[in-house]
Amino acid sequence: MLFATQAAFLLANAQAYWDARALSANLEQAMVSRATIEQAKGILMSTMGCGPDEAMQVLVRQSQEQNIKVRQLAAELVENAARRGHTH
Numbered sequence: 001m002l003f004a005t006q007a008a009f010l011l012a013n014a015q016a017y018w019d020a021r022a023l024s025a026n027l028e029q030a031m032v033s034r035a036t037i038e039q040a041k042g043i044l045m046s047t048m049g050c051g052p053d054e055a056m057q058v059l060v061r062q063s064q065e066q067n068i069k070v071r072q073l074a075a076e077l078v079e080n081a082a083r084r085g086h087t088h
Contacts, residue, residue: 033071040074043081 037059044055059077063070 033074036078037071037074040077043077 037056040059041052041055044050044058045052048055048058050058059070059073063073066073
């Protein structure tokens with residue numbers, strides 16, 4: 001009985017650890033994605049002469065039309081802008 005109790009406690013702690021680790025990884029990815037989306041919005045605002053809300057609408061609309069996630073579209077936009085910046 002004592003062993004079963006200790007084993008259950010150990011399993012509960014292990015699960016809590018992995019849940020916390022997964023949450024941390026998800027939050028880190030969300031922060032990176034948000035920064036990339038903000039960069040993409042800035043690029044669109046600069047090239048289109050629009051505000052942040054309109055830039056976000058453009059990203060959302062294009063992601064829906066291309067059937068890809070906004071963060072993926074934003075990453076491609078930022079990467080393309082970086083390439084263009086290094087070639088000129």
